[in-house]
Amino acid sequence: MSDTPRVSLRSLLPYLRDHRGTLVVVGVLSLLGSVTTLAQPLLTRRVLDGLQAAHPIARTVALLIVVLAAVALVNAVRDYLLQRTAEGLVLTSRRRLTRHLLRLPIAEYDQRRTGDLLSRVGADTTLLRAVVTSGLFETVTGAVMVVGAGVAMILLDPILFLTAGAGLALGLSIAVLFSRRVRPASEAAQARIGEMTSAVERALSAARTIRASNAEDREIATVEGSAEEAYRAGVRIARLQALVGPASTAAIQGAFLLLLGVGGARVASGTITVGELIAFVLYLFFLVMPLGQALHAYTQLQTGLGALQRMEEILTVPLEADAGTSAPAGGPAAVTFDGVTFGYAAAPAPVVSDVTFTVPYGTRTALVGPSGAGKSTLLQLVERFYDVTAGSVRVAGVDVRDLPRHALRAQLGYVEQEAPVLAGTLRENLRLTVPDATDAQMLSVLDAVNLTDIAGRTPQGLDAQVGEGGVLLSGGERQRLAIARTLLAAPPILLLDEPTSNLDARNEVALREAIDTVARDRTMIVVAHRLSTVVDADQIVVLEAGRVVAVGRHEELLEVSPLYRELATNQLLVA
Template sequence: MTSTATSTASSGAAATAPPDDRTAPTGGPPPAEPARHRVGLRSLLPYLRAYRAVLVTVAVLSLVETVGMLAQPLLVRAALERVGAEQGTGALVGVLLAALTAVALASGFRDYLLQRTAEGMVLTVRRTLVGTLLRLPVAEYDQRRTGDLLSRVGADTTLLRAVVTSGIFESVSSAALIVGSAVAMLLIDPTLFLVTAVALLVGVSTVVGLARRVRGASQEAQDRVGAMTSAVERAVTGVRTIRAAGAEEREARVVDADARAAHAAGLRMARIQAMINPATTTTLQLAFLAVLGVGGSRAASGAMSVGDIVAFLLFLFTLWSPLGRLLQAFTRLQSGLGALHRVEEVTRLPRESAENHADLATSGAGPAAPAIEFHEVGFGYTAGRPILDRVSFTVPRGTRTAVVGPSGAGKSTLLALLERFYDVHAGSIRVEGVDLRSWRRTALRARMGYVEQGAPVLAGTLRDNLLLAAPDASDEDMRRVLAQVNLAEVLTRDPLGLDAQVGEAGVLLSGGEAQRLALARTLLAAPPILLLDEATSALDSRNESTMKQAVDAASRDRTVLVVAHRLATVLDSDQIVVLDHGRVAAVGPHEELLHTSPLYRELASQQLLVAAADAEPAPPAAPGGTSAPSQPKRR
């Protein structure tokens, strides 16, 4: 069975792996942003490889459509010439209708295939992005806003749909039709073609210049939307705290400021796009007027026939529509590439290393080795600000060790290092005799059940939460572990039982119930090592006693390392590690520490566990600033 943390991360294992699987060790200062890279159409190729056969079919259908549309003006000209020569046109009309039908069928089927391909590509990108998010080093989440990451999965990936449907292939098919129409116009009358081409080039260059500005504007707009989503997510998830503090108006102003920034960025993009459509229309109208003027003059002089002018105009109309679509496609392509840049910015981040090397440990060094050993461990979340400094202590197998100390002493950081959310900067940690960095992360986390501070409960049912760490557990096992942590009544108050909803973040449960559910989830997985971070902080005295009994029962067959603020919950621990400013101040059982550790005696006095005046003075500290630790009792 895997631990909670492992199961959460592994829920994205089914996601399609990103195009290139980068990994990097975690820990230390937050990872630097990856070097900015130019995102282009080549960046889409890894996501489109699975659709090569479909895309070939799309290309063939586009060719059929192009040939059919180019044949229509020629057929019309031939029909006009036959009418002038008083010849029959029935066969030509039949061919023309066949061409119209072929174009309609090819176009419709092609568009369907493109839409299906675009939806498939968006699904692939989303799965890749979610798979990456679930595997990012924890340090990345420390410096990023959740709402912005969610925006990349939703809004940004949606924009990529237009890259396929009206971007790449619209551009290709439109370009083919434009080239074919231009060649036909050149063959009909080179002079008239030259006049038309000059008018078109002037307008097209203007539109392309405007369209290039859309990419940057689109990326800025999506960044602003991401910031706004983050602000909304913050306000919604903390709505109870915000209302209790009477801060609705202040939070609304924060969201409003981000919404206004997104609005302003959207307007900047809208202004650019608003100039593109008139420029495109004006360009095509100028070309049409040029053809009418110059073509009419040439027809009057006898240089062109009426059939040639009609065919030339039909080819201009044939070119008109794809040219407009091409310019719009270029604009959408720039917008989509801006969104792709934001997606790639995340998928190119280093991920928590997979460690697939064959020499990494999957089991311990044997029963003689201690369960956990910290040796001269040093660590800090940011450079120059150490949290732990030369921390050393041992947790023998089958014992319970508590870590206590003032807030900010680094207690929870010890458990984060054990779970390898971060890697140590100095020293080493050994689990069952093997260096932590030599373990596969999955194997390591499978041997440790972790109940983190805050007792996170996932939206869904009681069953969903319990099966997170033990997906094969039976209903009987789940009921047993719920009773073990005094949660049996939760099953009886809802007729759905194990399928009762717990609400978003466990809102339908009390704080104590949520914390006990988190412990039950971990106990159900039955790992040999339990890591408990303030596991009873949200409980009343009655449930705290029940929880303590549950932990006592679970401790009989496993090793327990518990971080505690309330000393009353850990008095009977085999050993207590006193942490102060990132260093081990003392190690020993409760009674001994009362006499050997001034800090522990102070903590006990503050919590009314001992009268300060009754405590004996502490003997001189052992060399190195710590009291000599006593040997923990074997359980």
């Protein structure tokens, strides 16, 4: 259950602020349209009374035609501005949500499903359009019409007004009762849509694995199950909305029939004229139509507020803090781990415990050990994707928590274990770190990682597509492209997480040579399972169960560390 406060119309104000000028114009046009509309029954009464009394009516008819044309023109301009504003509201909300989503703490992505976040940016923001077009302004303009028509009906005949009002009040009370239940149902429906989107995203992102596992039917069943939940939630909303319409219709029909009976009797008695009765009936329609629109608008408003509630649940999540003010001090070591302990919120035990070692400037440090020893976690603590539970990580002598994140990460080049490649072109992937890189610079780093050939496969060169997630590249090519992207930025400290895990022997040698070249003037921390790639490291840190069990060079560790010797023996590095 979310702790986010319930949203209200006031919560829409930040989204509407950029459009307030247009909204004022729309409000004026709506008021003008309502006034001219309310004048029509009076002009109609004058025409009918003039015909009955044989008076000239040409000027009144001409004025009525002008009023009808004016109402059509005003409403057309108003509706265009309203629709444009609604699209602007959707754009504003998507910008705001996207900017927030991309700056959330990394831990939030660990806890949330990607498909649900996508649903909030796509489906939920779209529902806000109805808040403006069918909700907010239909409610406001409808209120003006209801008040105006009601006043005119009272002035024409209070008895008829009370007669019609009694029938309408009963029907409207029932309709409002059902409409109040739409919002929670809408929130539930949007949540189900988010779950369905997550299921689809999961299936598509692992399409090859699913196909190879003959698991299509199971995944289809999972997606269809989520779709059925969304369907049932949507049906609940449809049922509630369907009850509103018949209640409104019954109220209108009952009030109209009652009005005709009482009104006919009053015309027969001479209390009112036929023209006044017709004018009253027109005002009744002008009263009823906005009431019906207002009821529809109310349900749309509740649906939109339900979507806004889901958006606010994300927008109220604190962003990744960047409050550090210190600058790198040029301390005795490039990176220092001092008694570092860290555990994930959902984990019962720490991932790393009391880790202490230093990485001198211009050296290469390798982190080795069994899977789950905490090697990749240490790199993420340097990047400050997470903050330590105890101890400290220092870069250039300064605790990373005292450094602005953008300043810290400008000194670091980080290549993840999965080596993600973004959908798009080679150029777009390389320029992710250096937006103004030249073609010569990009081709140079591709050559350094033995990837020059992929820029020459097609006439597009650097503009060649790599596919969704780099699917048009091999696993090794994706990893080398990610490394080339980092090398292009030329940061002083490189963090490489399993840089050669997807490479064959030939490309591993080529990449090691490239890393050796670029590492000459830089500090490097490398996570490695293949010890052959780090036997010449200046320092090897051996981790087991989140603790440092040995530190030294390859030859030293073979003598003093049973775990390292076991790893080396298993990889045929020693007899």
